[in-house]
Amino acid sequence: MTALSRPNISACPACAAAPAAEAMAERAAQKDAQIALSVPGVHCGACISTVERALEAAQGVKSARVNLTLKRATVEAEPDVMPEALIAVLSRIGYESHELDAGTLSATQTDKAGRDLLMRLAVAGFASMNVMLLSVSVWSGAADATRDMFHWISAAITLPTIAFSGQPFFRNAWSALKHRRLNMDVPIVLAIVLALVTSLWETSLSGHHAYFDAALALTFFLLAGRYLDYRTRAIARSAAEELAALEVPRAFVLRDGEEVQLPVSELRIGDLVRVRPGGRMPVDGEITEGMSEIDRSLLTGETLPIQAMPGQGVSAGEVNLTGPLTICATAVGKDTSLHRMADLVAIAESGRSRYTSLADKAAQLYAPGVHILSALSFIGWYLYSWDVRISLNIAAAVLIITCPCALGLAVPAVTTAASGRLFKKGLLIKHPTALERLAQVETVVFDKTGTLTAGTPELVTLDGFGSRDLGIALALAQGSAHPLSVSLTSALKAQGIAPATLTDLTEVPGYGTEAQWQGRRVRLGRAAWVGAKPGAETAAWLGIEGDAPQSFTFTDRLRDGAEQAVAELQAAGKDVILMSGDTTRAVEALANRLGITQWLAEALPEDKAARITALQEAGQKVLMVGDGLNDTAALAGADVSISPASALDAARVASDIVLLGGDLAPIADALATGRSAIWRIRENFRIATVYNLIAVPLAMAGLATPLVAALAMSASSITVSLNALRLR
């Protein structure tokens, strides 16, 4: 903590703003540290000022700014300020906070692509307003020289605007054409370019009709759709980045006999890493010192912790429970088994790449259709009139009036509305087509440990124990931070049990706690250590010297909303399946408790993925909900996947949707919202088609004036957007 040992410049933050000039000059040479903290508790204006004032009063802090939208505080501080000091400052005023890894968090830099799109949208918007003003005068009767002047001014505004604002479309269309494919952008670019060419031609011949306003309005509406689409994804991405940035950024390493804190990325093979109780293994390695128990549930799904002793191998991602361990690293970073498994998932064919989105399907129909229609009108009119000017004019009108705007807005407007609603309920939609795939789901597969259950043990019953024994158990349990002890302590305290008086209380890491009671040795811990035969359930054994050992059995506590989610899914007619790597007995018990009839126990990661493939081959659309490394292959293979925020990074990356809160209940809502979103998207496509059915024949008959084109375009875009807002 170098920050605390530094001499104080000034006691009050206001005076800190005016330190001696030489100090300023000296410090300017060093680079300021930028620290990002996630502060989930800020929710109002008062919180903003409290947090900012507290942070700015902290030593070495130059400025602090809270972003309420992202629930994040960004602090500019002197290079030697440690994030831990700031977290302590915030916890003193009652705000929980976590350090965010600046390397993972690129969103702290202002988002360039979003700003770029917004700028192009704004330029197109301002230009189209001005051109519309001029066009309205033409439509309301400006004639001859005045009309020509208005057209030339419109051209002068439109050409540079399109050159700037239309770039995203030009780039996309060009890259599609290079690969000999058609996408939505090809007809869009063709419409814009043809509209500009015919309008310039008409203007130079003092013609009556120019489509400058239509070209600009087209660009504006389409950019609006792109921007909506981009923002939805940017919000999801920054929240997902934040989850990743919360992961173990540091480890304690023994270097030259001293314990130093290092970023995990700087660990090397052969380093001796200290892992404290409650900590997650940052590397693969071998235990060199210490006794403890290890929770492997995130990797294998087993709820029973296993014993750990020197010489035993551990994998990154496992959680150390009772005693401190020293591990000699055998694989670090990308070589850990955790990463290797995650990489395997990336190679495997994923459910999402097989899916063609509704927008793509529409584009596949739309793009060739429009080109053929407009080519036919050109040929038809040319054969009829032998006049290239009229024919080209009509071909342009057909291209413009087929309202790609409505098609461009149909999907993003709905997904923005739906993602926003689900985000409020705590669901983060990471993948753009996740909603569409969610709507088709018929079978829901749940993982057990960490998904349906919270991963914290809950005592089954206290019946059959004498109050003397309970008092001893409580006193022993209080001496340990093991999850079973913690759970036992709170259950006994809730019953109003008073702890017995014990002497010589010691915790034996990896075994349990031991003490003396009225001259007798008492123990709480593993079955074999207490002198009992281990059973299949999770249990802590109480052994009082002279008495037979007794066991406290535990079940895994259900996650909030698990019962409701399963019941609602079943009520909605979905098949619910439970798959777990845990023992048959534990899985069966949970399945009975939740009313799930189909379950699979002791499943290896390959078994889970194989079962999902089998379901898909039988024609089912599968939603996988899981959190562990043993689920990642299944998550990637399923048609759509959800993982809780507490899941391993690899599992979150493999899934399309992340559940931010601890509650599972929103899953059933998400399926319903997905279905109604698809309904709205299809409805939007139908609206756009109806507009086309009316407007295209008019345009082909040569009856469409620029005024008709402008009306059709705006009316269809606005209807489609309003329809999206009706989403429930």
Added chain:
Amino acid sequence: MEVLSYLIPISLVMGGVGLLAFIYTVRSDQYDDPEGNSQRILNSDYDDHPKVD
């Protein structure tokens, strides 16, 4: 119709000013935290004097 000779430049200049103002707001990160901004307006911290950096 002479009135157009100054009305059109005026409308173009006004549109341009609006566009420049918008570009300024984007460049200075004013759309990064819409929720926070709507709350900060109720905050009385800097009512008497502006924040000094």
